[in-house]
Amino acid sequence: MPVSPxxxxxxxxxxxxxxxxxxxxxxxxxxxEELSVTPGAxxxxxxxxxxxxxTPLFTRNARGVALTPMAEAxxxxxxxxxxxxxxxxxxxxxxxxxxxxxxxxxxxLAQYWLPARLGKLRQIAPDLQVSVIALEExxxxxxxxxxxxxxxxxxxxxxxxIEVLRDRIFPICTPDVAARLTCLEDLRSETLLRDSTWSDDxxxxxxxxxxxxxxxxxxxxxxxxxxxxxxxxxxxxxxMAHEALxxxxxxxxxxxxxxxxxxxxxxxxxxxxxxxMVRSDQLALIKDVLLGSAx
Amino acid sequence: MPVSPxxxxxxxxxxxxxxxxxxxxxxxxxxxEELSVTPGAxxxxxxxxxxxxxTPLFTRNARGVALTPMAEAxxxxxxxxxxxxxxxxxxxxxxxxxxxxxxxxxxxLAQYWLPARLGKLRQIAPDLQVSVIALEExxxxxxxxxxxxxxxxxxxxxxxxIEVLRDRIFPICTPDVAARLTCLEDLRSETLLRDSTWSDDxxxxxxxxxxxxxxxxxxxxxxxxxxxxxxxxxxxxxxMAHEALxxxxxxxxxxxxxxxxxxxxxxxxxxxxxxxMVRSDQLALIKDVLLGSAx
DNA sequence: AGCTAGGTTGAGTTTTTCTACACCAAAATA
DNA sequence: TATTTTGGTGTAGAAAAACTCAACCTAGCT
Numbered sequence: 001m002p003v004s005p006x007x008x009x010x011x012x013x014x015x016x017x018x019x020x021x022x023x024x025x026x027x028x029x030x031x032x033e034e035l036s037v038t039p040g041a042x043x044x045x046x047x048x049x050x051x052x053x054x055t056p057l058f059t060r061n062a063r064g065v066a067l068t069p070m071a072e073a074x075x076x077x078x079x080x081x082x083x084x085x086x087x088x089x090x091x092x093x094x095x096x097x098x099x100x101x102x103x104x105x106x107x108x109l110a111q112y113w114l115p116a117r118l119g120k121l122r123q124i125a126p127d128l129q130v131s132v133i134a135l136e137e138x139x140x141x142x143x144x145x146x147x148x149x150x151x152x153x154x155x156x157x158x159x160x161x162i163e164v165l166r167d168r169i170f171p172i173c174t175p176d177v178a179a180r181l182t183c184l185e186d187l188r189s190e191t192l193l194r195d196s197t198w199s200d201d202x203x204x205x206x207x208x209x210x211x212x213x214x215x216x217x218x219x220x221x222x223x224x225x226x227x228x229x230x231x232x233x234x235x236x237x238x239x240m241a242h243e244a245l246x247x248x249x250x251x252x253x254x255x256x257x258x259x260x261x262x263x264x265x266x267x268x269x270x271x272x273x274x275x276x277m278v279r280s281d282q283l284a285l286i287k288d289v290l291l292g293s294a295x
Numbered sequence: 296m297p298v299s300p301x302x303x304x305x306x307x308x309x310x311x312x313x314x315x316x317x318x319x320x321x322x323x324x325x326x327x328e329e330l331s332v333t334p335g336a337x338x339x340x341x342x343x344x345x346x347x348x349x350t351p352l353f354t355r356n357a358r359g360v361a362l363t364p365m366a367e368a369x370x371x372x373x374x375x376x377x378x379x380x381x382x383x384x385x386x387x388x389x390x391x392x393x394x395x396x397x398x399x400x401x402x403x404l405a406q407y408w409l410p411a412r413l414g415k416l417r418q419i420a421p422d423l424q425v426s427v428i429a430l431e432e433x434x435x436x437x438x439x440x441x442x443x444x445x446x447x448x449x450x451x452x453x454x455x456x457i458e459v460l461r462d463r464i465f466p467i468c469t470p471d472v473a474a475r476l477t478c479l480e481d482l483r484s485e486t487l488l489r490d491s492t493w494s495d496d497x498x499x500x501x502x503x504x505x506x507x508x509x510x511x512x513x514x515x516x517x518x519x520x521x522x523x524x525x526x527x528x529x530x531x532x533x534x535m536a537h538e539a540l541x542x543x544x545x546x547x548x549x550x551x552x553x554x555x556x557x558x559x560x561x562x563x564x565x566x567x568x569x570x571x572m573v574r575s576d577q578l579a580l581i582k583d584v585l586l587g588s589a590x
Numbered sequence: 591a592g593c594t595a596g597g598t599t600g601a602g603t604t605t606t607t608c609t610a611c612a613c614c615a616a617a618a619t620a
Numbered sequence: 621t622a623t624t625t626t627g628g629t630g631t632a633g634a635a636a637a638a639c640t641c642a643a644c645c646t647a648g649c650t
Contacts, residue, residue, distance in 0.1 A: 062596075335629075339607075
């Protein structure tokens with residue numbers, strides 16, 4: 001009685017990858033983000049996998065998804081597999097082009113903090129080819145073909161993380177504007193510039209000063225720090241700046257600090273390394289340059 | 296000066312799988328076979344991967360391919376990854392349907408040897424759902440969603456292999472035909488039936504008898520054992536049979552052995568287990584049934 | 591009631607993957 | 621030497637997979 005069905009096919013690799021990401025991150029939206037696709041694509045992958053397995057893998061609660069207990073048990077196996085695959089791809093990249101290094105970081109850091117350091121690095125090691133990828137969110141360095149990332153975080157450091165500096169903020173503006181500011185109260189009549197990714201920095205800073213209540217209510221929010229900075233440079237207001245990003249304008253005198261207060265945030269700039277990069281002999285050099293002061 | 300290129304994408308998973316298979320098997324054709332695609336598909340996968348890595352991975356020698364030394368070093372990493380992925384998929388299948396078992400075997404075994412055993416198994420363990428997949432070549436049990444395979448082989452046993460029986464061959468025919476055969480010489484005037492996958496069995500058997508030179512020259516070759524057997528059952532000639540496959544016809548008397556000679560080939564029928572199956576608690580039962588005599 | 595976060599759905603499109611088939615070169619065979 | 625066989629390549633077209641888009645749904649908030 002045994003029938004002879006056609007050779008059974010395994011599930012699609014992309015569906016498995018989507019499943020692993022969704023399971024690990026606990027959300028289809030997050031998986032979509034990690035894999036750079038739309039949430040709909042994840043839904044479909046999971047659905048084809050569920051059809052293959054002939055069983056549901058997630059329970060859909062209108063406010064998110066949860067793994068079924070059955071699926072729960074399988075996640076570590078899949079994570080191990082895709083981690084190993086990531087490792088293999090990293091090894092391939094390294095083998096093929098040992099001197100090409102990809103660094104992911106925030107657009108603002110790429111524009112205002114990195115160039116000086118990378119210039120120095122190029123002097124010291126002209127054969128290294130570092131390319132910079134500007135991203136809003138830190139990528140998964142095990143899975144993506146990227147060697148290092150540089151982002152602000154408050155999370156405790158992992159074993160592959162290196163703290164570069166602490167995030168310190170203070171207001172800056174042109175000397176012209178600064179001349180109008182004698183006390184904090186004067187800020188009420190100025191445009192407060194801010195970056196949308198760190199939109200409550202003004203509040204943080206103000207609450208560390210003599211508290212003045214609702215000063216921070218107004219202001220213009222820019223999605224890119226670079227744009228907010230540009231506006232400040234043209235005297236368009238007072239920008240809540242991050243020390244690392246504005247050093248050069250303070251040195252040149254183009255921008256000044258109208259108030260002395262500096263706030264140390266519990267946030268740090270962290271260099272995160274891919275597993276392959278940890279073993280690299282280029283690491284010491286890169287660390288030196290990034291951790292040292294520019295110039 | 297660092298530009299900000301778009302987010303780099305990793306290589307396609309399917310290309311990596313094709314690479315791993317081709318590298319492990321040392322041939323595009325073999326990889327195509329394992330992945331059930333045409334060789335052209337493998338060529339293309341490898342090419343896209345080489346384009347991604349910006350380096351050749353194989354050297355093409357008109358009589359096959361060879362890994363570049365660079366690629367050579369990477370293969371174990373990829374093999375590990377896809378093995379782990381195979382393991383994960385096996386775990387998923389097991390978790391979802393613990394009682395469904397897929398067994399791959401030769402069409403002839405599926406037709407003539409297995410049914411009696413599976414019938415017995417169904418009596419003993421009615422909840423097991425064994426489905427049989429007829430294949431010409433043994434599948435890769437780590438990668439494919441198949442739990443066990445049953446094939447003839449001369450290779451030494453691995454850790455997940457169980458010898459079921461040794462391959463023994465002898466000629467058989469209908470009693471009518473046998474009546475015409477008094478000595479080996481008489482075979483010259485008969486049609487010698489054979490299976491194309493074991494096409495030199497006649498030679499093997501004859502050379503083990505008093506050698507009579509070129510008897511085996513002629514004969515009809517059938518690609519399926521079942522067809523050759525059918526022909527023998529209709530008195531169409533003398534078939535070189537495998538003991539395991541014709542038991543039932545000897546018992547019923549429908550076919551007989553015109554000569555006493557039996558040749559033990561150095562080939563054995565081997566039950567190969569997937570890594571998941573090795574750990575299964577159903578194994579003892581299945582082993583019992585398959586290794587025991589039918590009825 | 592309206593808003594939001596997170597997921598779903600289905601149509602339509604793009605990309606990937608595959609096959610078919612002609613072709614090529616070396617090696618094996620005759 | 622001619623011929624066949626083996627294993628890979630190239631291209632066009634077809635099939636399948638993967639993705640996006642935009643509308644929609646639902647539960648929890650405000």
